[in-house]
Each structure stands twice: as structure tokens, then as C-alpha cells.
Amino acid sequence: MPTELLTSVAKSRTAGARSIKHKRRPSFDWRVWRRPAAAYSQCPFWFWNDALDEAEIVRQIGEFQKRGVEAFVIHPRIGLPKTIGWLSAKLFRFMRVALSEARRRGMWVLLYDEGMYPSGSASGLVVERNPELQVRGLVCEEAGGTPTPHHGRDACATPGVRVRRIDGREVVIHDRPVDAVVRGLHYVGDENNHPGEEEPVAADLLNPDAVQCFIELVYERFYRELGTFFGSTVKGIFTDEPNPLSRLRETGVMPGTRGIVLWVSAWLGYDFTPRLPALWFDDEPEAERWRRDYRRAIAARMDETYYAPLSRWCEAHGIALTGHPAEPDEIGHLRHLHIPGQDIVWRQILPGTASALEGAPSTMAKAAASVKYHLRRERNLNEFAGAYGESLTFRELRWLASWLLIRGCDLLVPHAFYYSMRGPRCGERPPDVGPNSAWWNNGYAEWEALTRRLCWLNATFEPVCEVAILGRATELPWRAAKACFENRIDFHYVEPRDLADARVGDGGFLHMEPGRYSVVVAEAGYEREARAVPDGARVLWWDECEREHARGRGPGGAGELRRLARSVVDFDPPASGVRARRLRNAAGVEVVVLFNEGEAPVSRRVPIAGRRLDPATGAELPWTDVGNDRLELTPHGWAVFLVEARE
Template sequence: MSTTDTRLSDVLAGREDNYLLPFYWQHGGDQHKMIPEQLARIRGSGCRAVCVESRPHPEFVGPGWWHDMDLILDTCKRLGMRVWIFDDKHYPTGYASGEVERHPELRPWMLVERHLDVIGPMPGAAILVPAPIREDEETLLGAYAFRRRRDRDEGDFDTDLGQYLEGEPVQLVPDAAGKVLTWDIPPGCWRIFFLYQSRRGGPATRIDVIDPRSCSALIRAVYEPHYERYQKYFGNVIAGFFSDEPQFGNQLIGPHRVDPGFYERRIGQEGLALPYNAEVLRRMSEEMGTDAAPYLGELWYESPHSHITRLAYMNAVTRLYRECLVQPIAAWCRERGVEYIGHVIEDMNIHARMGAGPGHFFRALDAQDMSGIDIVLHQVMPGLADYMTAAICAGGGVSPDFFHYSLGKLGASLAHITPHMKGRAMCEVFGAFGWGEGATFMRWLIDFLLVRGINHFIPHAFSPDYPDPDCPPHFGAHGRDPQFDGFSAIMRYTNQAAHLLTGGRHVASAAILYHAEAEWMSAYGKAMLMQKPARALYDRHVDFDIVPADTLLTAARVRDGRLEIAGESFGALVIPAAEYLPAPLLAQLAEFQQAGLAVLFADGVPHGVSETPVPLAKLADAVRAAAGTDLTVDGDYPLLRVFHLVRDGHDIFMLFNESPDKPARTTLRTSARGTFARLRLLEDFAVRDTSPDGAVAIDLLPGQSEILIFGDTAALPAATTYTHAGTLHPTYAVEIAESDDLTAFQPYTTTEKLFNLNAPGHLPDFSGKIRYRFSIEVAAADAGKPAALDLGAVGEWARLWVNGADAGIRVSAPYRFEVGRHLRAGRNDLLVETGNTLAQKIRDRFSHYLQLRPAGLLGPVTLWR
């Protein structure tokens, strides 16, 4: 074991790496001349890279784009910054800079169906074959009939969608003209499917993500022109390319009785056009061991063996997505010395579905050099982990189970189990929350992600326009952003914390099976989503990774009763309840059990399994009983999150109190022993502590976090203990500077009572910075002795000067500053500067979903000795 953690040494010396690559939007036109100033502002905030995005640029991959990129690359080289390139003219990735519009033959093909129900017996019945909608864009593939089960036996017609199939399909052959088919209908009710390969139901201007020829258009239209022009920058200034939300893009076209919504484009949904080509059918047939064509109707309607057909279809299209789109781009980038990153739409479980999703989160991303997710559009709100929350995204609401308990862990898990990612997990963050998203909120989101294992960030976004209505906030806002001081402090903190939390082995007690295959195969609502067991474990301080079946089948082993994957080790494997699971996976689970692994089925078992399930309420106890856990927390603190990492023999813990109102005053118990560093980096707090028995006292305010590094012998001081607090009652001279000129402070009032500057009767429309000047008297005997000034409550960030010396900045409670070395005998002049958000002035639609914090210094202000 090393005596000093090298990454802690880096942070204490200011040598931490960069983990930030904010979006830097390009609109073209006369904004070219602002590029050096904007990049200097970005660099000054602590971000040492950018992701350049056309939002949109009217000349993307044209003369105007090259003119701007030339200056961006030259400026970034001079500033020591790296550049990532957003890989299309606009999101989602797949437009290929208009290549599909120029070559419509590259558009996706879909499988669509029309059907009718007939009753037999009727010898010689004639059935009219529906004509293609457009002869040149729709081809009849075949006609097949399935016997119907009586819907009356399955449920109420008004509440149950029914329409179940049974038995084996019957192939029907139209006449030579393809207009009529004749069939001796057997007794009973039958559904006749007419299956078409069609352009209907697919995106009209985006590539076909399961066709290699179509996918290559993206490389040809975007990637290769950048390489041809900037080859000398590849691997040095240019770090790589970023894909944003590529997707199948298939749409609901009917017939259907119910549209369950944007996020529900899943296999089995009636009326959904399905991505398709001959290779899909070939792969399905190979997996099923028979010609899959007659069974295609089961992709929309349930039968006793539809789970087999649906699994074969989803395996085919999700693997083709990876092979046709993601793997070629990743290979192209690596061959040229750059990296490939990005994310898909994960929201509300669409990561395992189609439509705007990729069908399978892990298959869609595992060829990239980092994992990726995003948190935007009010998807995670502090304190609302128990509530379905209003948001501006599709459907108007977000599920806390998914966003709080599985999204961050999805991104981190993929990075943990994919060796070439080197543990790097990225999140696009802050976008489209609104101007009301202040520094305190941003700090909470960063800690929310760090403690779940995310360690690279794309702040969304820097825009050349102000005010730009496109998904604010926009950091800096051309010098008009009152939150930029706080934002910059958070960016510096993020680099420091991410540096400390990267480069080791994540310690977790359990692996949870990714639910994609279970949902594909099971009837609607019969597959438990992974976030259910995730919540049951996480609120009990049992950490986990989410692991797909592919990994369990190809890259996992059991040794000494523990599941080992890419250096990770888990004492138990949790299987969410499902009606069906793939047969190879069931066989693998049985082998794991025989090798001594605890395989726990949560709340139910699939067909073919005779185990006794574990109720969700007892799942955490079952994991602890099966394999133990690396840590415990005394008392009832479900929202105290703990992340455990081991690096070079050092046990490293991050703790974050997500509770909106309950301090976490408890004891963390671990197997780590001895001296440790206790770091609260945003509070300029780095001290030495010790634990002879693994018990560590924790005292965190709501929204407060800290990092513990065991075994480190860095020369850190012991914490100063203060025993006496005196409340100050000075007269405050209050000054304000409007956002249009944040340097032009004007007197507002003098007061002995602190107040909310945005309150009625004061300045409810004010957006800007606020200063408080006041003085205190210090006795000669106390001058230079340890002392701390606590500002109490503050609306957002606060910076303090004492006798002209900068004492630091805070972005959330506690707003406490070590001031002893700055205090002198007699009068001491203090200045507090803070700011509110631009929401009071701009009142954008995104901020309607936020509660805005009071403005200014609210106190009480106390001096601790």
C-alpha cells in the first residue's frame, strides 16, 4: 500500500485532471468574433475542454463551420483545452448532416402489419389483400393466420386489450396478382396478418441504424470531413466525437386501441412499426431454429410462444444497432487516435425499448470509450425521491424510482464492467432546468451523480446568444450571469472530486440483472423493472451494479462464492421478478448457484425456476445474510448515500446527505482502519482523522457531502474545534448590481435586519449580485486566533472578504469560513457578495418547474471561537 494516495496529492497541489467538457453551441454568422472571449470564459470557469455543438450551425461541415472551427481549435490549443465534436448538425444523432435528405434510399425500413379477424368454418373464403400504401415504398412479405383465443376468457373487453393468439401459424398465399387469397377457414376465430416491409413509421430524415450502408453515411458526412481538415489535431487538441441520443425512431402508426405514450414504444405494442430488414429475419430464424416469418404477428400480439419470437427479434435489432452504428464509429475513432462517447435517451425505461430508445442500454453503448447518460428537464429534483414529479419532458412527469435509483447506476455500472472504458462514466447535466437552476441546485446534482459513480460531466451549456430561449441555463450569459461565480466554484470542485473518485475498484455487495430481456419476453406489466430492487437495496446502504445478461453469459465467473466481472466482485446476484427469462441465462444462473453464488429472485420467479422468491422488503437483509456488506450506517438514514472505492490499498468513501431537511448525524462502520483524510472540498476543509475500529462519526447537513480516504499520511492538520458562537448584529450596507452590468454596484439600503431581496416590498424582479458591507470589533487578545464566520442562510453562493483578503466562496450550507488569520485587533471590515438567478428577470418556461430560493444574505451571522 502506498503511504500517500497520489490522487489526493494531485488535488492538494492543484494538479487534478479535467473531467468537464461542457457543450459550446455554435450558431454561425457574426458570432465568430466572440469565440476567443467565450472560450476564455469557459477555461476560467475551470472547464479544460469543450464539446462543440452545432445548435444548429447553418453551414455545418461547410465553409462557415470550418471558419469557426479553425478559430476554436487554434484558441483551445493556445489555452491548453481539448475539443470534442458533436457528431451531427442537430440532435438526435442520425440526421447525418442532411445526407438522408439527399439520398432518401438510406431511410429506415419498417415491418408493419394489417390484419383482419375471420370466423370458420368456411370453405373457399376469399380474402382481399390490402394494397400497399405506396407501391414504391411498401412490399408485401407474406400472409399468415393464427387461431384466436376467446377474449372473453381472458378479461373484460373494456379494460383488457386481449386479442391473444394460440397454436401454430398457417401460411396463406395470395393469387398471382397479389390481390386476393382463398382459404378454407377451419372452425373457430382466426386472425390473418398481412406483413409489409415499408418506409411508413420510420424517421424520414435519419439513417437506418440497423443497416451498415445507411450508418456509414454518418461517418462519410461528418467524421471524415473533420479528419480531412484537422488530422493534425486528432489525438491532441481534438479528443474525440460525441453522439447525442441516436435511436430507432420507429413510430406508432396503427391499428391500435390505446397509445400508452412516448416512452412505451416496446415490443408487443399493437400498431407499432418495427425496424426491419432481411438480416433481422435471418437472425431471428437462426435463433429460433425455424423460419421466423410465420411468427412475426407475435411481435404485436401475445401467444404461448410469443416470448421466444420477441426475444429473437429484439436480440436481432439491438445487436445490429451496435454492429452497424456504434462499433464502426468507435473503430473509426480509435484508428485515428481519438475517442468516441455519447448517450442515448434513457428516460422512463425507454433505454430498453424502441421509438426514441436504442432497445438495450448496454448494447447501445458498450463499444464507446465512456458510458453515458443525461439528467436534464427536471428529471432529478432534490428531496423528491418519493414523488412522481412534474417536469417539462414528455408526459409531464418523471418517475423517482427510475431517475433517483437506477439512471446514475446504469451509467456507472457500464463503466465498471467494461474494461476499455477504464471506469469512466459521463453525464450530460444541468440542461433545460431553467434560469432558476442556481449554484446550490447544481452542486446537489453533481454530488448526486458523483456518489453514484459518475465521474465525467458535460455541463449543458454555453451559448453565444443571450438571452437564448433554448433550454437554459447558459453559463456566463455574456457576463450577465449572477450565478457564474458559484458555477465556477462547482466546476473546480467537480474536477477535484472526480479525480479522487476515479481510478480504483468500486466496492458493491450485489449485482442486479438488467431487465431488458425480461421485459421483452414477459406480458405487459409482468416484468419487474430493475429500479424496484435497486431502491430496496440503496435505501439500506447496500450498493450494487446493474449487469446485463450478455455479461453474465460471456464475461462473468464465480469464485469463492462471489460473482466476478472485470475486477468487480459481488456477493449476490439479484433477479427482478419476470414471467420469462432467456433459456441460456436460466442455465447460467443455475451454474452460478451450483458454484456457490447467492442468486436471489426478487418478488417472483420466471417460468422454469422453482426457487422461493425474496420479498422486496427483505431483499437487503437477504443480501447481507448471503454475502455480508462492506459497510453499515447506524440509525435510520435512508437518504445518506455512500460510495466505496478501493485504490492502491486505500479505502475511499464519498458520503452525500440527499435529505432535504434531516441532518445525517450517525456512525459509518466499515472494515477500514487507521488514519484517514476527511475532505469537504467546497468548504476548503481538509483534515486528518482516525478510526481504530472502523467507526467513523458522520455529521452532514442536508445537501452536504464529504470524501474519506483511509490509509493516507498526507500532512493534513487536525480539525479545529469551536465551542462558542456569538451572533453578530452589525449594520449592513446593502449594494446591488443588476445583471446587465454585474460590476456596477449601487447603494440600496442600510439595515440591521437581513431580508429576502426578492420578497414583496423589495425587488421581486431583481436579478443580479448583492453585496453586504459591515464591520466587527475584535479584542486584541483574540486577534489572529482560530475563528470561523458562519453566514447562516444564504440564497445561493456567497463569497467573503475580510479586511480586503478573499476568504473563499461557498455554494451551499454550511456557509462557514475560517477567518482567524484575517482578523486583527479593533475594527475589521467584512464584505459578503452573493447573487440570485436570472429567472426573476427572464421568467423562462423551464423555471416554472422550480422553486426559487430567496435572494441575498439571510443569516443569522455568527462568529465561532
């Protein structure tokens, strides 16, 4: 499988621990723990955002490796001169320089599939090749009214359908080309005087012909130009937040393409036509229900036309498809990524705020880790810190990475390392978190070493958890997840198709390979999804528990969770800011990992008997191994315990 390529570097560098006589490896590989292989390095976006120079590319790669960074994503970015266009011969020449140097140094690379984003339009080349492949959308207009002018695009509109609204008025709904673009690679105007940006026309990702054109233009070209690096230095291709409406510049448009209403109706199993007004009008009966159904159908169409073809292409060419979808809780699309991924951007998640546990973005890290686990992927990644602004501190950056790691992320993609900070480039989705940051020479290498050790643990050990939280392909709940985190009860998200082959075993445990769950948690609004849970499995209806608790009856959702599932570690008194995971490897080694996500220090006697490891240095720390030592966790501090080793 393509994801195995990511660990090939690790296998080659740790081969010395396995003799030709195939002696059994030690239960816990201390040598690897102290310095895991390049496969577990951070893999930052490297913004190529100015005139490029071969010697400078080589120099910067050397600087990355000096700080422990042994991987990167080549990300062509706004600021490139027009002489270095998307897919140009010059661009590929510089890519070959970077890949050759990475190969010489034993580093690895992900390619980025767009110039610049969202993915899928080949920086306007798809529509340039065939204007019929321009992005389309559904619009709604009053029947008999004057159509809204759309700059000549109505000539390409399909005949609409007339639908009667709840108030008796008729509306006409049809699809047509819409005004949507992607961000381009080149500034427009004077760079030193508030330049504009190129905005290439976006392609119709719901149209399989447009996606096939994108594959031919980008993926096939990558293979022709860089195929000798595939499967060795080039481990995968990163696709970035593909969106059926891309960057839309008009209002009142819903995702759509030619024939989409008939396709949606067939996929949903009922005629969606009478429900169409609910996409625009809040007063339509059960509007949210029909909008949710439409979102599910559009997501399924994106799986069919975009994600699945790209995934098949990458698998056929020996590399991994990775990246992330447009929304933080769209878990369904992750199934098609050989390395499932997500993205923390625009200060969505911040230390010391409710955002760490509440809202759709709070679900993203667990979404990617859950898909990795259930589909037996080897890795899962998260891009993070994009557009966090110049006020971002090193303390906040480290916390963001820790927030991801304690939720199971094992491949960190910092946003971003800037090739150039010249002129307007320094203010483009800042900050530079790498060579141009204040911490590059003041702690970065030590931080990279810590994240590398924790990525190795997350990648090579499996989580031990008993709770499954029910979601859907396009949406994940967070209330029960918050209670799990605060009570150090680990969990995975599941969606109905994950449950297709699940069975209930002795004691009512739900066996969903490779996991075994004592309870499935379902929140209000997920009744339809709960029908997929096999008979005999325990289902905890979160909102019912909370209502009963409010009436003075029952322990509430969190109390029921504590009754049905074990905490990784219990603290007395409780410490709701401490997160925990229990991990086990194939040799039977178990590790407990603790992270103080909060802003207050924690001092507790901890019932853990084992050996304490320092993820910052790789050293062993004093611990009495009798299970009653006092643990001191500073804010944002880590503790790792080797608690069991079975040969």
C-alpha cells in the same frame, strides 16, 4: 486505447510528482486532489446557435476557463444561419478557431457528430446522397383491406408476409420508408414570430450502407478538416441518442429495414414471423415476451450496423467514441463506447422524489459506471439537465451532478452553455446552465472544483463492492438497486455476456474480472439471463424474498442483501437517504465517499477511522480518527474520508 488520451493531459500536469529516478509516488496525491488536471473538468455542451464570430468564440472559451471549465463539446445547434451549414467550410473555419484556442490554453474538446440530433443522418445529407437510405420501418395492415396511403412511399415497400392473428384474422406486415426526421440547424420563417425548424429526412441506421455513408460524410470529413487536433485537443466524438426510427412522425410503425424479419429470426434462433402480430396487438399470447425478444434483436442489429463501425473508426483514428443511446437503461450499446455514457433529460430525475431511485432512468448512471468497470474503460460520462426548464435552480443542478457522482460517473456533461440567447434561442431546451445563468458569477467556479475532485476520485480509484444485479442489454431492473442504495451497499449491473468468462472461487464468490461478487441479484422476468450465472454462485431471487417476507417468513430482499454483502458504512439509526461508495486505488489507498441525497439533515456517529477531506475546498477537516465522531450531513451534503493508506 483511445480513452487513454483523456488522461494524457492529467499525466503531463502531474509528472512533477514522479522524478526521473522513478521514486515511488505517495499513496494519496494531495497536490492532485487539491487541483486535479483538466482531464477531470466538466465538459459542457456548447451550443453554437447563432451567427458566429472568431473573437467571440475566443472570448467565451476564456470565460469558461476562468470558472474552471477546461473542456467542451462543440454542438452545432438550431439557430445557426443558413450561411453556416452542417459540414460547411465556414463551420469548419470556426471549429478550427475554437480548437486552436483550446489547444493554446491546455483545454480539450469533444466533437458532436450530427446537425442536430438524433445522430446518424448527417442533417439529411445521407438521404440526399442516396434516397434509398431513408429510414424504414415495419407496418401492419389488415389483409384484404385498403392500404393506408403514405404519400407515395408504398412504391418502395417490400412484399409483405401474411400472418394469422389469435382471433383468426390475417394481417400483412411489410417494411417501407417511413416519415421520420432529425432536428435541423436552421429556423424556418420569421425568427421573431414563432419560427419553425428545419427537419431533414432521417437515415436508416439498421442499414450498414446508410451508416457507412454517414461515416464518410461526417467522420471522414472531420478527420480531413480537423485531423491535426485528433488525439491531442480532440479527445473523442459524441454520438447522440441514435434511434432506428429517429423522430417518427407517424403511428403504428416498428423498427425495421429490408430483410429485417429474416435477420431477426436468424439472430433469435427461431422463426419470428408467427410472432409479428404481438408487436402491435396486446391480446396476442405472450405479447410482452415477443416484444422483448424483438427489442433485443433490434438492439443487436444496431450494435452491428451503427455502434461497432463507429467504434472501430474512432479507435483506428486515435480518438474515443462516446455519447449515449436513446434509452436510459440500454446498457448493451455502451460496450461499443470507449467512454460509456448516458443522459438525464426532461426532468426525469428530481431531488425529493421517487424518480431518484425508481424507474428506468434511475438505472442510467450505474449502467455507464458498470460498463466502465467491467470493460476496463478509463472514464464514463453523463449528459445532464437538458430541457429541465427555466425553473431549474442551482441547488437542483448541483444535486443532479451529485446524484451522478455518487453512482460512479467521472465525466460530467452539463446541458448546456449557449453561445447566444437572442430571440427564440433562449427557450430552446432551456436552461443555459453556464455563462447566461444566475449562478455563473455566484458559485459556479467553486462547484466545478468540487465536481472535478470527485471525478478524479471516481476515475482513478476503483469501487469496492460485492453485489451484481442481473440485467439485459435492453433493460435494467431497479427494485434491488433501490434497496442497495438505501442500505449503502454498492453494486454493479451485469448482463449475460459479462458472465461468459466468470468463475466461482473459494467461499462461493463470483470472480468476474476485475470484480469479485458475493451474490448475484435477479428479479422476476430475468430467468433466461440467470442461466448465464456459473454453477455455485449465489443467486438471490428478489421477488421470492419479497413474497416470503410478506408472508412473515424471512427478512425480505433488503435483509438478505445485508446478510450476504457488507454496507460501505452502517448508520444507527438507519439513514436511507445517504448514499455511499468505497474506493481503492492501485497504491492501496481506500476512500469512503458519502452523499446525503435526501432533503433532511443527517446526524450520526459514524464508525469511520481516517482523515476527513472537504471536496468543496480540497482541505482536510477536523476528525478524531478513532471512528466514533458525529457526522453532520446537510441535505445534499458530501463527506469524504481517507481511511487507509498502504505503501
